[in-house]
Structure formats: structure tokens, C-alpha cells
Amino acid sequence: MSESRLFSTGTKTLTKREILRFLRRPWNTFLPPFITNVLYFSVFGVILGSRIQEIRGVPYIQFILPGLVVLGAIGNAFENASFSIFHGRWNEYIHEPLTSPLSYRSMVFSYVASSALRGIIIGVLIAVIGAVFTPVHSLANPAYAVVFLLVIATLFAGLGVIGGLVADDFDHLTVLNQFILRPLVFFGGVFYSLDALSGAALTASYLNPMVYMVNGVRYGVLGVSDIPVNEALGVLVALTVVVLAVDVALFKRGYGLTD
Amino acid sequence: MPRVPPVLIRPVASIRTRMPPAIRVEGLEKDYGDVQALDGLDLTVPEGSFFGLLGPNGAGKTTFINVLVGLVRKTGGRAEVFGNDVEEDYQGARDAIGLAPQEFNVDRFFPIEEVLHHKAGYHGIPEAEAEERAAEALKRVGIYDKRDVRFDWLSGGMKRRFMLARALVTDPDLLILDEPTAGVDVELRHDLWEVITDLNDEGTTILLTTHYIEEAERLCDEVAIIDSGRKVTVATPDELTEKGSDTLTVYCESAIGDAPALDDERIERVAVEGDAIRVRATSASEVVPSVLRQLEAAGHTPLDIDIERTSLEEVFVDLTRREAGADADAESHEAASDSAETGDGDDGEGAGDRVTAEASR
Numbered sequence: 001m002s003e004s005r006l007f008s009t010g011t012k013t014l015t016k017r018e019i020l021r022f023l024r025r026p027w028n029t030f031l032p033p034f035i036t037n038v039l040y041f042s043v044f045g046v047i048l049g050s051r052i053q054e055i056r057g058v059p060y061i062q063f064i065l066p067g068l069v070v071l072g073a074i075g076n077a078f079e080n081a082s083f084s085i086f087h088g089r090w091n092e093y094i095h096e097p098l099t100s101p102l103s104y105r106s107m108v109f110s111y112v113a114s115s116a117l118r119g120i121i122i123g124v125l126i127a128v129i130g131a132v133f134t135p136v137h138s139l140a141n142p143a144y145a146v147v148f149l150l151v152i153a154t155l156f157a158g159l160g161v162i163g164g165l166v167a168d169d170f171d172h173l174t175v176l177n178q179f180i181l182r183p184l185v186f187f188g189g190v191f192y193s194l195d196a197l198s199g200a201a202l203t204a205s206y207l208n209p210m211v212y213m214v215n216g217v218r219y220g221v222l223g224v225s226d227i228p229v230n231e232a233l234g235v236l237v238a239l240t241v242v243v244l245a246v247d248v249a250l251f252k253r254g255y256g257l258t259d
Numbered sequence: 260m261p262r263v264p265p266v267l268i269r270p271v272a273s274i275r276t277r278m279p280p281a282i283r284v285e286g287l288e289k290d291y292g293d294v295q296a297l298d299g300l301d302l303t304v305p306e307g308s309f310f311g312l313l314g315p316n317g318a319g320k321t322t323f324i325n326v327l328v329g330l331v332r333k334t335g336g337r338a339e340v341f342g343n344d345v346e347e348d349y350q351g352a353r354d355a356i357g358l359a360p361q362e363f364n365v366d367r368f369f370p371i372e373e374v375l376h377h378k379a380g381y382h383g384i385p386e387a388e389a390e391e392r393a394a395e396a397l398k399r400v401g402i403y404d405k406r407d408v409r410f411d412w413l414s415g416g417m418k419r420r421f422m423l424a425r426a427l428v429t430d431p432d433l434l435i436l437d438e439p440t441a442g443v444d445v446e447l448r449h450d451l452w453e454v455i456t457d458l459n460d461e462g463t464t465i466l467l468t469t470h471y472i473e474e475a476e477r478l479c480d481e482v483a484i485i486d487s488g489r490k491v492t493v494a495t496p497d498e499l500t501e502k503g504s505d506t507l508t509v510y511c512e513s514a515i516g517d518a519p520a521l522d523d524e525r526i527e528r529v530a531v532e533g534d535a536i537r538v539r540a541t542s543a544s545e546v547v548p549s550v551l552r553q554l555e556a557a558g559h560t561p562l563d564i565d566i567e568r569t570s571l572e573e574v575f576v577d578l579t580r581r582e583a584g585a586d587a588d589a590e591s592h593e594a595a596s597d598s599a600e601t602g603d604g605d606d607g608e609g610a611g612d613r614v615t616a617e618a619s620r
Binding site for chain 2: 008009012013016020021024091092093095098101102103258259
């Protein structure tokens, strides 16, 4: 029963399997971001935030909320895709979908969609935690908030697929997540405005893609941004398309999957 | 009654003859750097057959199977499953195959019944039907009561049974079993034999690799022996055993001294042990009259005879050893040729280095 349609029974099954994998382990999926973000909001938002003046007319605790949503969403999207693929390679059970008549596009779709969904769920969870600490009565530009969150979760799920395919050891996954992803996010304007920077630091920040993601979501939630959001959205969408094309090409080539 | 177009009432046999073979590979090659795992393998597995693949460790059996299912990318040649090219029509090829590999590559996150639901789903089988098939497959291999357990919690024998269930859940036209009975007890081995024999009777083509020669002899219609990534021979188990030498033992009235010279070109070797003469010949039963006549002429009195047919195992060992010998001969010949060409015949080591360097380039 070979099916070449993207949304075939096979695609739905693999997507469902991937979603169930993280939903059935709530202590692993939801508890760590819950605790981490309660700590972020308590320490940076409440304790330190009360001593920091407003940024762009927004209280500090509200200013950091969109950045923490982005941090959680992209971290989880990336980690879910990279771990799922690498663990499947490590234990060879990725052979189950690989030896099935699923198309390469379908496999990539399943891993990316399920991982992006995890990122979005965690992003929403963090937003809810933030709303407990600081009331955000309404979203300034809800469509931007939704679209930016969707695009960046998809982009990092796609990057996670690449990470899962190129990693040769669990150590490599840690390097990708902790030593590349996390510094980029922390220097991406989660905790400060670009107004606080000047010279080389400001120029370097404009080269950091995280700046555009954090500011895009911040514009959606609070209506303030350091960068022009429409151009940022265009660049991120284009980047996402390129990353997904690379994912499909790697699957087709069997990179990290076949001998 | 509606008229049936003539094309629909063709005899079934004529339709069958048009079916492509279950597996057809031509000049199949796979190299891992300097290691040639498959070296121009040609093989055809007819649809509906029970086909055995024998070969020593490292012969290329698992590489060959992995090329068919897409886990290994060939470096040359052509491979088809029911007429579907394994790369160009990979979805058609993979859909036809149910694979039970040697290694336990099972999803450990889910109970085994769910693992089967997923595997069936990947093959496009709707959820309700996938559930029915999973239950049926688990019952067939006798581990239905363990359906809610994760793979790691199964015993070794149950794990082997599960590997077969996972291969069966998609109702494949071609079932590939890579050493399915390795390390299992006799009872389980017989259970597995029964299941796969029934499947073959129902029309499923079976490709079986095994180290148990008895298994191949007992189950397979045809056997291919491969070695060093090449086909050595393909034949039925009976044809293969006929290729080997039988042993004729003649028991005489009294002890025999030296081995008598027996004049018959079909005789390969003669040995004496006390009052028994052991004669190796291609077909022992055909040389019995000649041997008895010559022994009597030499003054011995034969009392009894015994013929021991060659086993498939002996033939297998003989054929693969011969192949290894041929390879060694070819290599030494090649090295000698290279030495001659470079004019360094006396300097064997230096010539060898150059040959290796050439091959590396």
C-alpha cells in the first residue's frame, strides 16, 4: 500500500508516534521548562526586575516574557527533533520508518511537525507562567505573535533534524544545544534591548538570527521591537524553507541514516 | 450475466509467468572504502520460493539484504524487488518487504503491540486494520499475552518471536529473515520453522539467511552460497549434496595392510582402517560393483558395505574453501603479474607496496 501523498496514513502514523513519545513523558517534557521559567520570572522578573527601569515603556518583567517564550520554544523544538532522530539512529529503531514505504518528505514532515508542536506547546506554557507573574491584558499584534512562534519553532525543528543526523555521539547534541544555541539566544536580546548596545556589540547582534526572532515575538506580544518585523519575518520564512529543503536532501541521501 | 472481456479470463498460470521475480540483482556492488562487501553479485529469487542464502561471516549476506530495504546504498549494479528498483522505486520495493533482521532494532518507547500499529501505519494500513493485524501477528508467534510489555522486558526467545511478528504485520509479499533462529532453543526454532513454512505455503516468498545448514536443507527450495560478496553457486539442497563426495566403507573378513590401488576414475581417495576400506567417490553407489570386484581380485573378502552421503555442510565448507583458495590464487597471480610488469620480480616486498599503493589510488 505505497502512498506518495504527504499527508498519507504513514505520515500521520509517524507524526502521531513522535507526538505520543513526548506527551507520555510529562515529567521530562513539561516539568523542566516549568521549573526553569518559574525561576527566571522570579529572579530576573520579580527580584531583579523591580530594580530595573522600564524598557521602551514596558516593565522589565513583561519585556523579558517574549524572549523566554522564544528561548523555550526553539530549545524544545530543536532538542525534540535532534534527540528523536539521534536516539533512533543510536538504537537503530529509526530503521522502522526507514524500511517502510514512507517518502523522504513525509519523514521530514513528521519529525519537524511534531517537534515544532512541542516547541509551541512549551512556548505557550511559558507565556501562561509569565501571565501569572505579570498580567498581559491583551496581545498587541496577535497575528505576528502566532506567525513568528510558528515559523521559529518550525525553523528550529528543521535545524534539530540536521543536528540529529550529523551528531555521532550524545556529546555532540549537548554541544549543539548548550554551546551554540543557548549563547545565541542569551545574546539575542532576551534580557536586554539593543538600545543598551553600541559599536561592535550592536553590529554583532544584528548578525545574530535570534535577535530577529525575539523581537518578532516581542512585537506580537507587546508591540515593541528593535528591528523592522516584516523584513525579519521574510528572512526567517526563507531560512525555514532552506533548512527544510536541506532536511529532505539529507534524508534522500541517507546522511547519517544509511551506510 | 455480463460478458467478461477475454483479457480477464486468461489462465492464472500465464499471468504468473509475467510476474517479475521477487528479487533480481545484477552486478550488485558495495564497497566500504577498501573493503568490497558485494563484488558484482548476480542473483534471482523466484516469486513464491523459499530461498536460502548461505555464506561464511562477512560474505555479504546482511549487506545484500540491507541494500534491498534501503539501509545500505549500493555503489554499483542493479537491484529490484518485484520489479521495483530499490532506489528509483524505493517505496514500492520497501512496501513489499517484511524484514526480521539479526539485530534487535525495535522502538523501546512503546509497548510491543503499539510498535506493530506504528509499523503497519507506516505501510499505509489504516488504524483499525493495523490493530487487527498487530493482534493477529502477535497471536501467530505466540506472544499475544505480552502485548502491553515493552520490548526490553521480553525474554530472548520472545524477542526473536517479536521480530518475526513485526515483519509479518504488513502482510509482506517478500519476507526476509536474517538468521531468525540464531541463539534460540530447539523448541522455538521448530515453532518459527512452522510459522514461516505456513507463510510460504500461503504464497509468501521467503529469503532466509542462516548459519544452520540443517535449516536450509530442511526448509529451502533453493540455496545460494555467497562468499566474499560473490555468488558461488545456486542450486537445490539435493543438487548441492550431489556435488559433494560420498564415502563408501567396505568391511572385509580380515585386516588389510596397505591401501589397495583401485582403478576407477570416479574414485577420489582410498584409506584403510583395520579391516575397513574407506573410498571417497562422487557417487558411491555407482562405484560399489567396481570396488568389490577389484577387492576380491586382490584376495580380500568383503562382508558388508556402508554408504555415507555427503552433507550440505560439507559441500558448503568445500565450496567456500575452494572460493577462498581461488581468491588467494588470483591475488598471488595478480601480484606476480604486477611484479613482472614493474621488473621487480626479485623484490617482492617493494612490488607488493606498489600494488597496494596503486589499489589505494
